[in-house]
Amino acid sequence: MPDLARATLAAAAAAVARGETSSVELTRACLERAHRLNAELNCFIRIEDDAALREAARADEARAAGARLGALHGVPLAAKDMFDDPERETSSGSRIRQGFRATTKATVLARLAAAGAVNLGALNMTEFALGPTGHNAFHGACRNPWNRAHIAGGSSSGAGAAVAARIAFGAVGSDTGGSIRLPAAVNGVLGLKPTYGRVSRAGAMPLSWSTDHVGPLARTAQDLARLLTIIAGHDAADPSSSRRPVPDYEAALAGGVGGLRVGIALNYFFDGIDAEVRRVLEAALRVLEELGAQLTEIEVPAAEHLTELGRAILYSEAAAVHGEWLRTRPEDYSPQVRTRAMTGIAIPAAVYLESLRLRPRILRRFVTSVYADCEVLATPTLAFPVPTLADTDVGAGVAMWAAIARLVHCTAPFNYLGVPALSVPVGFTAGGLPASLQLVGRPFAEATLLRVAAAYQSATDWHQRSPPIS
């Protein structure tokens, strides 16, 4: 059996395919690790031993019969607790949805299952995916495996922590303002918010249908590419999904970054960046330069308004999604989530619609301006060292907006723009917590972002380091 502390998703899949281990054996090892580490990390809301072992046994039976289910045959993964599944409860990290069981399966889960994946269980998340820290008033905060006093990020907190802690070989989460990329960054794994429309949201809990994105987290570019290839593509159940063909992202990883122009954002994204984080990111950019990339400085148009333009949409749609419960069960929300979900009631409908109508124009200006001079834009994912749970436990207090704005400063603009953004771990700050670079591409340029990450990982070993947890 592969060493769980080191094996990648691709290596685990290969080991199962070659018969070096069985899916049941691999799944048992992951479940044992999940139970043991969950007491410290609280990264799972439910660990689904029986269901996972049933799926693993089916994978082994199929292999014994000579069948290959797909590129994830027998590999244990996990999903944020917000994807519909008739075989499992889905609470959306909330009190209100506890015990909810859907009648159909979320497309992303169905595609992973069809590729042979085993689902270990429901990962912890911020209540209703509304918050960047990983605090959860009902299920408890998820903790960072590199240092349990620090945040695991949000809202896909458990996804970041479980993948970093070598419990799951990969995970799927959602991102409406940074909710895949922030947990990936603070836990030291990769996280991809794909282009809007690239991955189906059918069966995923909606927060803001215009800015929600579903995407994968994993420890290597190859693993992430494999997951994206499987979950991407048009879905009749999600009219907002694109009909654009899906490339084989894993096959597109080779080629390196020779001659690729990497734009470094001159304005907004590096404003007020912590000196230590800046040093780590500059070292990462030098690695890309040594690999043949050309670094260039880029002005990002209207960057200072993008997050709030997105929020005019996010809060309006969240208020609509949650309206009935906010009227009838307000006490079942935590104060911060209730306050944020209600913010939309004070945004005029005309302003919401204006932000939506502005979006194609602002996207066009961004793409034609930024990508005239580079293929990939580089920014921090988080511009300061990973904060503690205590420092970010602001509830609905007076510091709430400022604390949230600081955390999503570099990520939220790209939810409004809908372009793909990938967080790549590139080192550690003095406190021993990860720091990450965010790579942003033009629409549907996921293959380019993954190729840059693969080149970077081929020259560095940050992704091979494990958190001090066993």
Next chain:
Amino acid sequence: MNDQQPESSLAPEVVMALARLAGYPPLDADTAARIAVGASNAVRAVAASATVSLIDTEPAAFLAELERLAESD
């Protein structure tokens, strides 16, 4: 962004009135003040960005625009 209320911010009392009108349970003054700050920030950003006529644009154009601007295969 901060919690200071510029002159052009929504008043918390307006938020409380909107909540009542929309059938929500009464909001306390602190929550209303927080909502006023968040909503005001968003409204100001949209106002600052709306510098052209949008008569020939529609929200449904967004996915099509993403596809149009995609890198060539």
